[in-house]
Amino acid sequence: PHLIRSINDPEHPLTLEELNVVEQVRVQxxxxxxxxxxxxxxxxxxxxxxxxxxxSIKVKLLRSLPQRFKMDVHITPGTHASEHAVNKQLADKERVAAALENTHLLEVVNQCLSARS
Structure with missing residues (x-):
């Protein structure tokens, strides 16, 4: 949980933890x-x-944890209109890899992961 609490929200000047987007009780x-x-x-x-x-959560975990870890990053059930579609994208390794080859998208992800000054 400590790995992802400081990820910045892409739209707000706050972290995901400050916005309660991620909470310790929902990390196993x-x-x-x-x-x-x-x-x-x-x-x-x-x-x-x-x-x-x-x-952003997935990339932070990929960069921080040993490769042996399998990751399941998903939306809390019932909290988003496109929950199924988003979860499907996040679970698709090839789509995630392709997304990270997109320079602009990778820049945005890196901004979310960088410490705010």
Missing amino acids: VSDPESTVAVAFTPTIPHCSMATLIGL
């Missing part, structure tokens, strides 16, 4: 099983940044 880590599950709650049901937020 199993070291023996090498799994991490993160449920995040967009600030509004029609949040257009939900995929970007999920991608």
Whole structure:
């Protein structure tokens, strides 16, 4: 949980933790099983940044955890209008890899991950 609490929201000058988008109770880590599950709650049901937020969480975990970990980053059930579509995109390794090859998108993700001064 400490890895993702400081991720910046793409639209607000606050972190995901400050906005309650991520909360410790919705993060499960199993070291023996090498799994991490993160449920995040967009600030509004029609949040257009939900995929970007999920991608930022996923990238932060990918960069911070050993490769053996399997990650499940998804929207907290019932909190977003496009929950199923966003979860499907975040679960698709090829789509995530392709998204990170997009220079502009990667810049935005890196801005979300960089410490605010």
